[in-house]
Amino acid sequence: MYRLHCFSQSGNCFKVAFLLRALEQPYESVFVDFMHGMTRDEAWRSSTNEMGEAPVLEDGSRRLTQSGAILTYLASRHGAYGGQSEDEKLEILRWMLFDNHKFTSYFATYRFAKAFAPSAPDPAVMAWLKGRIDNVFGIVNKHLASSRYIAGPAPTIADFSLSGYLFFPIDESGYDWPSRFPNIAAWTERIKAIQGWASPYDILPGERIPPRW
Numbered sequence: 001m002y003r004l005h006c007f008s009q010s011g012n013c014f015k016v017a018f019l020l021r022a023l024e025q026p027y028e029s030v031f032v033d034f035m036h037g038m039t040r041d042e043a044w045r046s047s048t049n050e051m052g053e054a055p056v057l058e059d060g061s062r063r064l065t066q067s068g069a070i071l072t073y074l075a076s077r078h079g080a081y082g083g084q085s086e087d088e089k090l091e092i093l094r095w096m097l098f099d100n101h102k103f104t105s106y107f108a109t110y111r112f113a114k115a116f117a118p119s120a121p122d123p124a125v126m127a128w129l130k131g132r133i134d135n136v137f138g139i140v141n142k143h144l145a146s147s148r149y150i151a152g153p154a155p156t157i158a159d160f161s162l163s164g165y166l167f168f169p170i171d172e173s174g175y176d177w178p179s180r181f182p183n184i185a186a187w188t189e190r191i192k193a194i195q196g197w198a199s200p201y202d203i204l205p206g207e208r209i210p211p212r213w
């Protein structure tokens with residue numbers, strides 16, 4: 001059985017948990033105590049992920065990190081959500097790289113600073129991040145005006161990747177993207193209709209923490 005090292009506040013972990021559920025693959029959740037520094041612990045890094053990040057997926061003796069690599073592996077192994085032709089696979093990869101560099105990255109950082117950071121966020125840093133998010137959400141919103149899913153007419157792992165942080169409560173980020181970006185909002189509703197979808201806090205392990213700042 002797959003083992004997924006994960007925790008409840010992580011949209012990157014949610015991407016993988018949701019795909020496992022969509023593929024109807026049973027898995028065991030292994031709680032990563034991120035909020036108490038587990039991913040910074042040298043022993044954890046040596047045993048589990050030298051990059052100091054969740055998610056981590058174990059498949060027997062194989063251990064995979066980076067949600068994009070994990071999604072690609074699972075899609076290929078189970079023959080779903082990974083595209084068929086070389087062009088489809090490249091289109092998926094293109095969007096997942098954009099997601100990891102910008103779409104998830106800026107938004108997840110902003111949300112973490114606003115909701116979970118140990119000290120109050122610096123307004124200048126938040127203003128800079130918000131500008132980056134405005135730009136990147138605008139790009140995806142425009143793309144979704146003419147595309148039902150991120151990489152074409154059917155859902156793929158690109159959708160699992162880009163939507164990973166969009167199912168958490170808005171008050172965690174304080175960034176009201178559904179009212180500003182209606183095409184993104186409509187797309188997340190289509191994603192919720194994919195089999196296996198559930199709210200992140202219902203399927204990932206660990207305590208829920210009220211937003212701090």
Ligand SMILES: N[C@@H](CCC(=O)N[C@@H](CS)C(=O)NCC(=O)O)C(=O)O
Nearest residue numbers: 010012052053054055066067068100
């Ligand atoms: N690109 C990575 C990002 C993973 C990531 O940043 N995970 C967070 C938790 S959601 C983490 O473990 N961060 C640790 C750190 O940045 O120190 C992925 O998609 O898996």
